[in-house]
Amino acid sequence: MYLVRQITNLEVNATSFERGDITVEDILRSDELRSCPVMVTCRPWKANEIRWNDSLRRLYTFIHVDGFSRENANVYIHNYFKGTEATADEFIKWFESNGISENMALYPIYISMLCHMWGEPDDSKKEEFKSFQTFSDIFREVFESLIVRHVQKEITDLSSPAFNTRRSEIEKLMEPMAKLAFTGLEANDSIFDENDLGQFSDSVKTACKLGVLSKENKLSSIHDKNRPYLQSTVFFPHKLFQEYMAAVYLASLYDSDHSEFKRLFEEVVIPRKEEFRYLLYFTVPRSKNISKYVMHFLLQQYAQSRGSFAQEEMNFLVDVAFESRDEDAIGLLRSSVSSLSIDVNDVHTITGYASTGIHSKAIKMTVRGYGISYGPSISNVVAEMVCSAPSLRDVVLPASFHPTFYETLAKEGRKATVRRNSSYKEKVGCSISGVHTLEIRNYEPLSSASSQHLVGALCSLPNLAELKLEGRGYPEEFHSLLNAKASTLKVHTLQIKNYEPLSSGSSRHLVEALCSLPNLTNLTLYGDHCQEEFYSPLNAKASTLKVRTLEIRNYDLLSSASSHHLVEALCSLPKLTSLILYGDGYREEFYSILNEKASTLKVHALDICSFEPLSSDSSHHLVGALCSLPKLTELTIYEHDHHKEYFYSTLRAKAFTLKGSFPQISKGNFMCNGHPQKDLHSFIQTLTETTTITKGD
Known part of the structure; x- marks a missing residue:
């Protein structure tokens, strides 16, 4: 994506600017190029959000978007399943009928991950996979798959007691990594010095073998005399991996140390809840008690909100209730409102309103989608919400x-x-x-x-x-x-x-x-x-x-x-x-x-x-x-x-x-x-x- 500021001598008409079809050649020929900042991003859909933001459009001229998108996700899928067209077509059919997949379609790492799990030969697993509706569903299966595949390298018989014993051992080894994930999020840190984790060396080694952590060796600065010449760091391959592990740690405290759970939830997570949105998504489905606790707390905040903030709070509540998949928590949300106006522009939130039934309380419904085209699944969901x-x-x-x-x-x-x-x-x-x-x-x-x-x-x-x-x-x-x-x-x-x-x-x-x-x-x-x-x-x-x-x-x-x-x-x-x-x-x-x-x-x-x-x-x-x-x-x-x-x-x-x-x-x-x-x-x-x-x- 290219964003160019204050281009005054670019010889293209206003219609071209509006369409966003100005080429790189147009930019290179402009007299103002040297004074124009250019931004390059791997997230082209963000360019469309900027394009439709009035305040940003006053500062920047939207130029060009190219990269991975929902539209070319199908090409990626066919390439992944090259030679097995039937598998690719079956996956695409599921992919296009699942609302959450529209969110994940923006990220190549998740498309690859989903393709990998879909390619497993176990038909019963595939049927279970088709029933997934939330991020929590998918990531729980991802981590389960990582552990099972690792244990299978040592013990091929999945029904043997030894298999389950080894699996439990690995889950135990992951507990320090779950705490590391949470403390890292709290400190805005996703990269960790392996030397600082010496007491958890077995956990770090296992996490790297699973794919939960990645490892990198790099040279230290010649000016840093306190660190070894060759420095080894570990990091989570994606922030959502870290948030999922952090959710495992946070949820474990609800029963083992409830006062600490309450402190972390109210003093760390809630003040930064928008930043920790996915952490909450992954936490609430781990226990009915947790989902009800979180919903009670968020509803109290919603009761104190006004205007546009009330709409944002309601959307957040719907997202969390949807991820919980808990009827009691969803029932709390339903009973808290008699009528509402819906204003939404996110696939996850749209699906949440439909799945929880909260949309039935709507007197006004606004569904925005600047710069994107909703796929068949979400389009059908929106139509059904309007009609019901x-x-x-x-x-x-x-x-x-x-x-x-x-x-x-x-x-x-x-x-x-x-x-x-x-x-x-x-x-x-x-x-x-x-x-x-x-x-x-x-x-x-x-x-x-x-x-x-x-x-x-x-x-x-x-x-x-x-x-x-x-x-x-x-x-x-x-x-x-x-x-x-x-x-x-x-x-x-x-x-x-x-x-x-x-x-x-x-x-x-x-x-x-x-x-x-x-x-x-x-x-x-x-x-x-x-x-x-x-x-x-x-x-x-x-x-x-x-x-x-x-x-x-x-x-x-x-x-x-x-x-x-x-x-x-x-x-x-x-x-x-x-x-x-x-x-x-x-x-x-x-x-x-x-x-x-x-x-x-x-x-x-x-x-x-x-x-x-x-x-x-x-x-x-x-x-x-x-x-x-x-x-x-x-x-x-x-x-x-x-x-x-x-x-x-x-x-x-x-x-x-x-x-x-x-x-x-x-x-x-x-x-x-x-x-x-x-x-x-x-x-x-x-x-x-x-x-x-x-x-x-």
Whole structure:
């Protein structure tokens, strides 16, 4: 991954920056290269997190991502099982159906570890492996496998008493290493001098043979006279290995030295619980008493949390409860909340909400996934959560999902339709029927099947009142299907934001769909990519569009034809009472046409927000239009500070000289920028005191 700061002379367009497809060659050719810090990481998915973090994006320019990822994990698996395609395919099938594996897919060391265990010839072990759901399940099996394989080198008969005796001896030898792991975590230390562990030499030797520890010899500094020339160090191959061993030590204290367990838990682990998250994951399933103790303590902290911290605490609780696999601990969590809002962007936490059933208490659910695409397992889990939470009303999904997500939504939607039409509707319900607000931000194009499933799901929601569709993932086929089914979609409020230009066909289908929505009263369009292909059919169909409130956000300059079509469409909308024009896409020609047609525009409320200063001609035309609107009773104007005086002086002169300007003022029925106006003089004074906004507010 490359992050480049303050590149000013790089000859690439803004779209390339947004897509993240700038090449290394582009960087090397830039004049600013020498002053730009470059970061290289082995964790490419972290680059995507940075890309979607607004504060970091102000400091860095996202350039390029390349490396191991979920997408190429399958390639690794096929290479691992080269020559045994059936084994590889069977493993991938399990891998893609298991939620935890999506987290582990980011780390090559864990993919290799899982492949190794899957390749064992014992079929009963493989079946047991398929049932694993948590990190604890997998790592317990990992360490069990390490010990068994080591003992097998000495004793091949697994059923013999000698085998179990030797196994117990090794577990005993690992106890000092478990304590070493914990003290190392406490001191932020993962590398240990072998000379300091002389009294545990047998334990260290055995741990290295097992693969729990790794050993390295290195030369000491010539300036360090207190250490031998050749220094031997041992370390855990990965922090999760160290955390698992530390959990073994901590859990052992619960019964053997409870006061020490309590001290370490409350004074060491809890103050750094986010850092020691996996330590807790591995500790709680080792004893029902431990899981209940931990859950009681965390619930007390949750009861004292507020705002966003409460959401973080709940997510943490869910993660720990899920890893415990203990019904009593999970029951404590369920009984502690009557309703909640879920806001999550982690595969483990999503799986935790679903597995523990806590999601059933949700009234609002937000699942984020900036820069990643959820696999089939998690996509299906999210869809099932949305469909099974009985009190769920608001759903926000800024993420890219696998087609299974849309398929499940459509399937549950069809069930809901059947149940509503059957005699069993009082006995059997479908939770998806209760969703009132749905927001989907899709960053990847929908397939033909997904388009069909999504439209089918949307039209099956009887209580859906507000819908937001955002992203670059809605192809022409989606808009065509939406058009065909629009008369069955019950939304009152619709917001559409496309990141890429609509095709001519998509524009036509979308306009026809909008005009067919029977209950649509509030419409918001982000018009950056809505040009003549959209505004022309909108103008032709405007008389059939029943919206009362229309907001159009334009940041790209409207063409001459688009300006004509848009103004004529606005004047043809039969029920339009509130209009919001937002952005810098409206220029002189648009305002000139608006001025000509203003007397036929019947809006009662008008909001105009411009970040860039209007030209003198644009100001003149806008003023003329404002003065001529026959039913205008509420006006809100945000104008750029520069050139504001000219706009106000033009308005003042025009309003006083044009007969009948702002006719509603004389009736005592006029608001400007939120304040009632008793006459024309007070109105002009209010405008001159308008708060200036800056671009980006």
